[in-house]
Amino acid sequence: MHHDAATLDAPAAVEASPKRRQMLDAARGLFLAQGYGAVSMDAVARTAGVSKATLYAHFASKAALFGMLMAEGCSQMLPPEENLFPAEVADLRPALEALGGRTLRFMLREDWLAIYRIAMAESVRFPELAHSFHANGPVRTLARTRDWIAQQQAAGKVRADAEPEVAAQHLMGLLRSTLFLRATLGLPPAAEGADIDRAVAGAVDTWLRAFAADPDR
Amino acid sequence: MHHDAATLDAPAAVEASPKRRQMLDAARGLFLAQGYGAVSMDAVARTAGVSKATLYAHFASKAALFGMLMAEGCSQMLPPEENLFPAEVADLRPALEALGGRTLRFMLREDWLAIYRIAMAESVRFPELAHSFHANGPVRTLARTRDWIAQQQAAGKVRADAEPEVAAQHLMGLLRSTLFLRATLGLPPAAEGADIDRAVAGAVDTWLRAFAADPDR
DNA sequence: GTCTATAGGCCGATAGAC
DNA sequence: GTCTATCGGCCTATAGAC
Numbered sequence: 001m002h003h004d005a006a007t008l009d010a011p012a013a014v015e016a017s018p019k020r021r022q023m024l025d026a027a028r029g030l031f032l033a034q035g036y037g038a039v040s041m042d043a044v045a046r047t048a049g050v051s052k053a054t055l056y057a058h059f060a061s062k063a064a065l066f067g068m069l070m071a072e073g074c075s076q077m078l079p080p081e082e083n084l085f086p087a088e089v090a091d092l093r094p095a096l097e098a099l100g101g102r103t104l105r106f107m108l109r110e111d112w113l114a115i116y117r118i119a120m121a122e123s124v125r126f127p128e129l130a131h132s133f134h135a136n137g138p139v140r141t142l143a144r145t146r147d148w149i150a151q152q153q154a155a156g157k158v159r160a161d162a163e164p165e166v167a168a169q170h171l172m173g174l175l176r177s178t179l180f181l182r183a184t185l186g187l188p189p190a191a192e193g194a195d196i197d198r199a200v201a202g203a204v205d206t207w208l209r210a211f212a213a214d215p216d217r
Numbered sequence: 218m219h220h221d222a223a224t225l226d227a228p229a230a231v232e233a234s235p236k237r238r239q240m241l242d243a244a245r246g247l248f249l250a251q252g253y254g255a256v257s258m259d260a261v262a263r264t265a266g267v268s269k270a271t272l273y274a275h276f277a278s279k280a281a282l283f284g285m286l287m288a289e290g291c292s293q294m295l296p297p298e299e300n301l302f303p304a305e306v307a308d309l310r311p312a313l314e315a316l317g318g319r320t321l322r323f324m325l326r327e328d329w330l331a332i333y334r335i336a337m338a339e340s341v342r343f344p345e346l347a348h349s350f351h352a353n354g355p356v357r358t359l360a361r362t363r364d365w366i367a368q369q370q371a372a373g374k375v376r377a378d379a380e381p382e383v384a385a386q387h388l389m390g391l392l393r394s395t396l397f398l399r400a401t402l403g404l405p406p407a408a409e410g411a412d413i414d415r416a417v418a419g420a421v422d423t424w425l426r427a428f429a430a431d432p433d434r
Numbered sequence: 435g436t437c438t439a440t441a442g443g444c445c446g447a448t449a450g451a452c
Numbered sequence: 453g454t455c456t457a458t459c460g461g462c463c464t465a466t467a468g469a470c
Contacts (some may be wrong), residue, residue: 035338036252041464052437056465069285106441121252121338130402138398169394170423177390181355185347186340206387209427236453258446271454273447 019059023048028069030113036066036122045097054166063126068128073115077137079106085148092157092212096171103141104175108183108191112137116184128143142168149211159213167211174203237275240265242422245286249331253283255340276288280343287346290332296323300419302365309374309429310421314389316365316418320358321392325400325408329354359385366428376430384428 026048030039041062045052059065079102087160089095101214104114115133123130144169152158177201191199244267247256260281262269278281296319306312323329333348340347363385369375375384395416396408408416 017435021448035254037252038342040462041463049253052464053438053466057408057435062464117340118336120401120403121397123334124251125255127403130404134402134404166419166423170391170420173390173392173394174387175390176393178385182351184337185351186337186344187347187351193324202383203387203390206383206427210423211426234453236437255443259444268455269446270448270456274453 018053019048019050019060023050023055023058023065024069024072025204027065028073031066031069031118032111033119036125067126067129070115070118070126071132071139073111074132074136076131077112077115077133078140079103085144087151088155088204089152089157092152093208096204096207097200099145100175100204101173103145103172103195104179104196104200104203107176108179108196112181113186140174145171153213157213159211162211168205170210171203173208174206175200177203221289234275236265236267236271240267240282241286241289244282248283248286248335249328253342254336259281279409284343284346287332287343288337289347290328290350291346291353294329294350295330295357296320302361304368305372306374309369310425313421313424314417316362317388317392317421318413320362320389321413321420324393325396325404325413330403335432345401355389359389362388370430374430376428379428383427387427388413388420388424390419391423394420394432406423 023044027039027044030043030047041052041055044065045055048055049130055065059068084099084102086095119126119133120131148165149158149171150164153160153162153164158164179195182192240261244261247260258269258272261282262272265272267390272282276285299300301316301319303312334422336347336350363381366375366384366388367381370377370381375381396412401406
């Protein structure tokens, strides 16, 4: 197995060849659903409706195809920002619940879980994939959250002696504490909206007790 | 692929055939290091120093061998208890740091991570494995911790209006918040003793701020 | 660029001798 | 029980016609 998967961080200029998109789409679906090893190039070609030779004309190897896909996927592993990090808030709780809800829901999405599963499982064969996923997903989410917490700290909303980095990590940890492990293992039943809301509210509650400058109770 | 992996929770009466142990040991090492799909029965036989025919004489299929191994592994996914749950403590902090340190160190062990990786990656092909791992590992650890927290709550050490279940989940979440994600992805550098101690101290600090009955600061 | 057809190898699993 | 030898199949990857 030679790793000509190239750099995993460059989405690359994918021109608009329809067959190429068919192949990439088919491959992504199969890889995410079944993992790297369980997917054959035959299956990719069949699903995409092309011949294997065409597949190999576009992608030098199975590893290269996989690497290119994961690069695309990893660059989209951030939840939409929108108004998730408001500079000024009257109360920290609703802002944290919005941020936490969006973040946890994003991490419980099947495509996020699928990439996480594959990045973990293939971290030996494709260390670049694990690194790229981590750097493009969790690390960036954490950095944004840390900066926002520091901002709120400067505004007097967060305990002055807290470290924003730790506070951000603990917020993520609390959000992941209940439903995440089950979800990664694919255990039924899948979390529903009410479960997620409850988990987020609990995490925010604990976080505020530990990090809010002014305990509001 | 037929799943005659049988029940994953019964370690089964493995008699003391030396060759059988060689095969099981070889298979466990290979599966944990490389995952289910990447390991061939040829490799298992070669590593164990037996022929493939002998391997198949003992295990009906690759799936059966894998299932038997994971059943053994999953039944050992609890950290040693020792004096981790003392009924009466003067101060909650050192008890939590001992419990948290032992728990986090256990979850960062390469064999625990390897089983977690495989349970995740193969949760589609082997749903029983994911269930067994979860039930024998995280669920039991959480239950013990929850009961101990309830005990401490009754002793007046923990906030009276806290739910022990949530408090236990949040403790685990806080412990996993920093080093765990990196470790699951196999990202260097591996966590060292000092890193772990710092993570545990931070987690316990946040937990105590949120759940201690008597904030001692 | 895309196809059909196939090379060449490794895999899981088995037959049969001892 | 354990071995050697091998089967049939699927895999990645390629050759050659169009």
